[in-house]
Amino acid sequence: MQEIIININNVSKTYRGNAAPAVSNFSIDVVQGEIFGLLGPNGAGKSTLLNILSGLLPFDTGKISICGRKLPQQLNEIKPLIGVVPQEIALYPSMTAVENLKVFGGFYGLRKKELNRRIDSLIAYFGLAQSKNRWIKTYSGGMKRRINLIAGLLHQPTILFLDEPTVSVDVQSKTLILDNLKEINAQGTTIIYTSHFMEEAEMLCSRVAFIDEGKLLCKGTPNDLIQDSGCENLEALYLKLTGKTLRD
Amino acid sequence: MRKFITLLYKDYLLLIRDMAGLGLMFLMPVALVFLMTFLQNDILGRINETEISVLMLNMDKDELGNSIEKQIADSESFTLTKTEDDENELRLAVARGDYMIGIVIPANISDSIRVNAERSVLRGFSGGIHKNIDSLTIRIYLDPTLKSSFRSTLMSTMKEYTAKTERDFLLQGLITELNKRIPFMLGTIELEGSQVDFDVQYAFKDENAVVPNATQHNVPAWTLFAIFFITLSLSVGLINERKEGSFKRLLTMPCSYFQYLLSKGTIFLMVCLLQFALIFSLGIYLFPHIGLPQLILGKNAWLLLPMCVCSSLAAIGFGIFIGKITTDHQQAAVLAALSVVIFAAIGGIWVPIFTMPEIMKTISQISPLNWGLNGFYDILIRNGNFIDILPECVYSLGFAIICMVIALTYHRTKKL
Numbered sequence: 001m002q003e004i005i006i007n008i009n010n011v012s013k014t015y016r017g018n019a020a021p022a023v024s025n026f027s028i029d030v031v032q033g034e035i036f037g038l039l040g041p042n043g044a045g046k047s048t049l050l051n052i053l054s055g056l057l058p059f060d061t062g063k064i065s066i067c068g069r070k071l072p073q074q075l076n077e078i079k080p081l082i083g084v085v086p087q088e089i090a091l092y093p094s095m096t097a098v099e100n101l102k103v104f105g106g107f108y109g110l111r112k113k114e115l116n117r118r119i120d121s122l123i124a125y126f127g128l129a130q131s132k133n134r135w136i137k138t139y140s141g142g143m144k145r146r147i148n149l150i151a152g153l154l155h156q157p158t159i160l161f162l163d164e165p166t167v168s169v170d171v172q173s174k175t176l177i178l179d180n181l182k183e184i185n186a187q188g189t190t191i192i193y194t195s196h197f198m199e200e201a202e203m204l205c206s207r208v209a210f211i212d213e214g215k216l217l218c219k220g221t222p223n224d225l226i227q228d229s230g231c232e233n234l235e236a237l238y239l240k241l242t243g244k245t246l247r248d
Numbered sequence: 249m250r251k252f253i254t255l256l257y258k259d260y261l262l263l264i265r266d267m268a269g270l271g272l273m274f275l276m277p278v279a280l281v282f283l284m285t286f287l288q289n290d291i292l293g294r295i296n297e298t299e300i301s302v303l304m305l306n307m308d309k310d311e312l313g314n315s316i317e318k319q320i321a322d323s324e325s326f327t328l329t330k331t332e333d334d335e336n337e338l339r340l341a342v343a344r345g346d347y348m349i350g351i352v353i354p355a356n357i358s359d360s361i362r363v364n365a366e367r368s369v370l371r372g373f374s375g376g377i378h379k380n381i382d383s384l385t386i387r388i389y390l391d392p393t394l395k396s397s398f399r400s401t402l403m404s405t406m407k408e409y410t411a412k413t414e415r416d417f418l419l420q421g422l423i424t425e426l427n428k429r430i431p432f433m434l435g436t437i438e439l440e441g442s443q444v445d446f447d448v449q450y451a452f453k454d455e456n457a458v459v460p461n462a463t464q465h466n467v468p469a470w471t472l473f474a475i476f477f478i479t480l481s482l483s484v485g486l487i488n489e490r491k492e493g494s495f496k497r498l499l500t501m502p503c504s505y506f507q508y509l510l511s512k513g514t515i516f517l518m519v520c521l522l523q524f525a526l527i528f529s530l531g532i533y534l535f536p537h538i539g540l541p542q543l544i545l546g547k548n549a550w551l552l553l554p555m556c557v558c559s560s561l562a563a564i565g566f567g568i569f570i571g572k573i574t575t576d577h578q579q580a581a582v583l584a585a586l587s588v589v590i591f592a593a594i595g596g597i598w599v600p601i602f603t604m605p606e607i608m609k610t611i612s613q614i615s616p617l618n619w620g621l622n623g624f625y626d627i628l629i630r631n632g633n634f635i636d637i638l639p640e641c642v643y644s645l646g647f648a649i650i651c652m653v654i655a656l657t658y659h660r661t662k663k664l
Contacts (some may be wrong), residue, residue: 056500084497090492103258107498113263
């Protein structure tokens with residue numbers, strides 16, 4: 001039996017000043033070793049949920065456990081086990097790629113030699129060896145995305161939270177990122193992933209959950225969901241579930 | 249410890265890559281301390297050293313006229329030029345700016361005073377009606393740009409010698425009248441020389457204390473201004489990290505907000521100490537070579553360090569507070585720059601506190617720059633000890649703690 005690595009039980013979160021909850025009575029389990037996709041339109045509550053899981057936001061009600069540890073009580077024990085890749089390029093523009101990675105990798109107690117080895121290895125793995133000593137502000141969007149991803153992988157986390165990692169990148173960078181994510185997952189890292197790109201999710205995720213207005217709409221493997229709904233693909237199901245109304 | 253070293257490494261890199269911020273923190277205060285010391289030293293020099301040109305038309309040629317003429321000629325404050333032209337020419341010469349002061353001593357003024365004195369004596373002895381002669385006027389023309397302090401100096405000199413002449417004539421008249429009425433002759437009655445000398449000194453607790461000058465004020469004042477100007481770089485840096493998302497990433501890592509702030513505080517404390525060392529070194533080693541007074545540290549120079557650290561912590565706390573409560577870097581930059589300039593203005597950095605009106609003196613006490621400046625004055629000018637600077641240190645540390653507590657409390661409610 002597969003081990004549940006993340007348990008989200010009836011979690012709700014309402015931002016101060018807002019009447020409607022950003023996340024409402026949300027419950028899912030994520031099992032070890034899977035790539036779990038959180039799919040939904042803008043403002044559905046995906047990023048809020050990832051921020052809650054990574055300890056950045058408190059939640060109002062419900063229970064969350066990650067790797068058997070309770071959130072937020074055991075946040076300090078959870079932090080070394082997770083890697084977070086935010087949607088924005090969370091890097092220092094006036095530092096080189098290596099300097100950025102030394103900073104972000106420096107919090108996990110790795111020896112200097114080991115940290116440098118991992119930096120070199122991941123930079124080569126993501127095809128950035130030639131430009132590793134250039135300032136981030138001189139990088140293209142795709143290069144920045146790759147370094148943004150590496151910064152969350154340096155400590156070889158048990159769980160990786162990815163918030164739309166392929167947004168605003170070219171097809172080449174997107175393919176490289178997705179291929180590498182599959183490989184990282186194959187090495188044992190559980191990935192929680194949010195995206196707007198249904199095709200990408202269908203190809204990458206072992207299971208997905210649709211979320212809108214903070215509520216869980218449905219969950220399952222992409223194939224099961226497509227078959228059960230009678231839709232042609234995940235994108236058709238997505239539109240069926242969330243409608244065609246524009247979201248802000 | 250390794251996490252803290254990583255944070256220090258990060259903050260060090262961010263600092264040295266911010267050339268504009270470094271310029272603002274180091275070049276601007278150095279330029280200001282030079283400029284302001286030169287300006288103030290020049291002004292003070294002119295006040296102390298420049299002689300004021302006086303054009304005098306002495307039509308009296310008698311005791312009062314000659315006495316005033318001699319005193320002005322002997323004074324170090326005035327350069328006397330005598331003229332035989334008429335009063336109108338003298339007035340025009342002052343109006344043209346050829347002279348700062350014009351003095352017209354009318355003909356026979358000494359005689360008139362003498363007659364008045366004799367009549368006063370007669371009134372005293374016989375009680376008869378002996379009216380004074382009207383309108384004894386010495387006319388003075390002033391250049392409109394003349395400082396009021398010089399006018400006061402001139403007027404006190406003139407009044408002193410007019411009063412002395414009047415007194416001498418009165419005494420002379422009294423002796424003459426007495427000699428008519430008593431069986432023996434009185435000789436001249438006169439006090440030889442000045443009976444009372446004035447010894448004017450600055451009041452210090454300690455005889456080794458230093459006389460204040462432009463350097464003793466400007467070096468600590470602009471050092472404090474520089475120290476507090478780090479709030480701009482610090483707060484904008486905090487906002488940038490938040491906007492770029494790197495702060496969010498750090499919070500998901502095994503790194504607490506307190507450690508994050510501690511690292512920022514440590515790096516910026518180093519910056520403040522470097523600013524202090526740089527500007528004070530200029531005052532001590534460079535100023536004497538460029539014609540400015542040397543900075544004298546006083547006998548308790550070691551106290552400068554704790555005072556500097558306390559002021560620096562106040563500035564760091566304030567920077568963190570602004571960085572936390574503002575939402576974008578324009579807002580932070582404007583608030584930091586404006587508040588530091590206001591704190592400096594009311595704190596006596598530009599204009600000494602003693603020249604301010606009472607209400608401003610009261611308001612100045614809320615400025616952290618004022619606490620720092622008072623502390624530096626205690627050490628540099630009054631040769632104060634640790635007890636003397638303790639209140640300023642406590643105020644500065646208290647301010648730093650309040651700012652930090654607000655920032656930490658705000659972080660609890662709004663992390664990102």
